Amino acid sequence: MVRIAIDAMGGDFGCKPIVEGCSLAIDLAKSGGFEFEPILVGESTQILTHLRSDLHKKVKIIEAADTIAMSDHATDALKRRESSIYKAVELVAKKEADAVVSAGHSGATMSLATLKIGRLKGISRPALATLMPTAIEGKKSLVLDVGANVDSEPKHLFQSAIMGKAYASQLLKLENPRVGLLANGEEEGKGDKLVKESFLMIKELREEGFNFVGNVEGCDVFKGEVDVIVCDGFVGNVLLKTSEGISEAIVKVLKRAAKQSFLTTVGALLFRPAFKTLKQMMDYDEYGGAPLLGINGTAIISHGKSTPKAVLNAILQAVRFAESNVNSEIVRYLDRYALKGEN
C-alpha cells in the first residue's frame, strides 16, 4: 500500500483544510478504487482537533513542532529539521513513505525534496509540472517547468522534454505524446538563445521516434493540440500566473456585466450551469497539485490556498504517481536517448 506523507501545517489556512482533505481521501478510498496509508506530519494536537474521531486510528501522525512560514527563506528550511515539511520529506528519503504532499512553502518543499530524496540518474534539476486547461473537453496539457528553476540551460529543457513525455505517457496514458518547446513563434529558429539551443538538442530525439512538434506559442497551451510544453521555470511561472490573472479578470468583467440590466441578470442565472463548467475547467482544486519531476520519489506541491478538495486531489495524484512507472521511464528514456544532457 502506498504511504503518503502529508505536510499538515504549511498551507495558508493552517491545518484544517489539509486534515479535512485527508479525511475526504480516506472516505473515497474506503468506497473503493484505491488504497493508501495516510501519514500526517505536524502538531498532533492541532491535527487531532480537525480529524474526525472515527479516523483517529486510521491515520498515522508524526509529530513536528515547527512550521515553515510562506515568508521564510527556502534555504532556511534545510536547517529546520523539526519542521513539518522537513519531516515529511525525510520520511520519503528514508523510504518510510512513498510520496510527500505539501501545500506549504513550495520553494522549501522543492529544495528539500531535491536534496533529501535526491535526483534521478541523469537529471540535473527537477522541474515542476502543472496541468493546464484546454478548449478541448477533458483534455489538459502539461507545462514544465513552472517555477522550480530559473536561468535554465539547454540540457535542463532537454531533460524536461523527456520528463514531460514520461509523465504524459505513464499518467495521462497518451500513446506518443506531442512535446513542444515554448517560443515566441512557431518557426524553427524562433526563440531566445536558450530556446534555440534547446531546440537543436531536443530535435535529435526525433530520430528515436520522440514526438517533438517543434516550437509552440503561449496560445498553443490552451488549444489542446500539444500534450507537453517545455519551458524555463521563470517563463513557465509567467505563463501560469498570466493565465490565472486573465481568467480572474474575465470572471470579474462578466460578473459586473451581469448587473447591466434585468435581462442580463436573468440571463446570468439561466447561464449558471455553463459558468459552472467554465469554473471546473479553470479550477485549481481539480488539479490538486503539481508533481516535482526528476526526483527519486514522489512529491506533489499544492497551492498554499488549497481547499480540502484540492488536498484530496493532490493525495490522489500522489498515489497514482507513486504507483506508476514515471520515474523508471524517465531514467530509461534518458539512458536510451544517449544522455545528451548529462548530469
Next chain:
Amino acid sequence: MVRIAIDAMGGDFGCKPIVEGCSLAIDLAKSGGFEFEPILVGESTQILTHLRSDLHKKVKIIEAADTIAMSDHATDALKRRESSIYKAVELVAKKEADAVVSAGHSGATMSLATLKIGRLKGISRPALATLMPTAIEGKKSLVLDVGANVDSEPKHLFQSAIMGKAYASQLLKLENPRVGLLANGEEEGKGDKLVKESFLMIKELREEGFNFVGNVEGCDVFKGEVDVIVCDGFVGNVLLKTSEGISEAIVKVLKRAAKQSFLTTVGALLFRPAFKTLKQMMDYDEYGGAPLLGINGTAIISHGKSTPKAVLNAILQAVRFAESNVNSEIVRYLDRYALKGEN
C-alpha cells in the same frame, strides 16, 4: 498636420481592410476632433479599387510594387527597397511623413524602423509596447517589450522602464505611472539573472521620484494596479500569446456550455450584452496596434489580421503619438536619470 504613412499591402487579408480602415479614419477626422494627412503606400491600382471614389483626391498614394510576405525573413526586408513597408518607413526617415502604420510583417517593420528611422539618444534597442485589458473598467496596462528583442540585458529593461513611463504619462495621461518589473514572485530577489540585475538598476530611479513598484507577477498585468509592466521580449510575447490563448479557450468553453440545455441557450441570449462587454475588453481591434518605442519617430505595428476598425484605431494612435511628447520625454528622462543604461 500629422502625415501618416500607411503600409497598404502587407496584412494577412491584403489591401482591402487597410484602405477601408484609412477611409474610416478620414471620415472620423472630417466629423471633427483630429486632423491627419493619409499617405497610402503600395500598388496604386489595388489601393484605388478599394478606396471610395470621393476619397481619391484626399489620399496621397506612393507607388510600391513589392510586398514583404509574412513568410519572408525580416532581414530580407532591408534589401527590398521597392516594398511597401520599406517605402513607408523611408518616408518617416526622410521626414516626409511623421508616422508609419503597418499591419505587415512585424519583424520587418521593426528592423526597418530601427535602422532607417534610427533610435532615440540613449536607447540601445527599441521595444514593442502593447496595452492589455484589466479587470478595472476602462483601465489598461502597458506591457513592454512584447517581441522586439530577446536575450535582453539589464540596460534594455532599464530603458524600457523609462520608455513605458514616458508613454503612460504622455499618452495615458497618468500622473506618476506605477512601473513594475515582471518576475516569478513579488518579493525583491525573485526573478532570473536578468530580472535581478535589472531590479537593482531600475530601483535607483526611485531616488528621483520614479514610481517603481518592484516585482510584479503575470496575474498583476490584469488587476489594473500597476500601469507599466517591463519584461524581456521573449517573456512578453509568451505573456501576450498566453492571454490570447486562454481568452479564446474560455470563449469556446462558454459557447459549448451554452448548448448544454434549452435554459442555458436562453440564458446565453439574454446575457449577450455582457458577452459583448467582454468581447470589447479583449478585442484587439480596440487597441489598433502596438507602438515601437525608442525610435526617433512614430511606428505603430498592427496585427496582420487587422480589421478596418483596427486600422482606424492604429491610425488614431499614430496621430496621437506623433503629436505627443513621448519621444522628447524619453530622451529627457534618460538624460535626467544619469543614463545608467548607456547606448
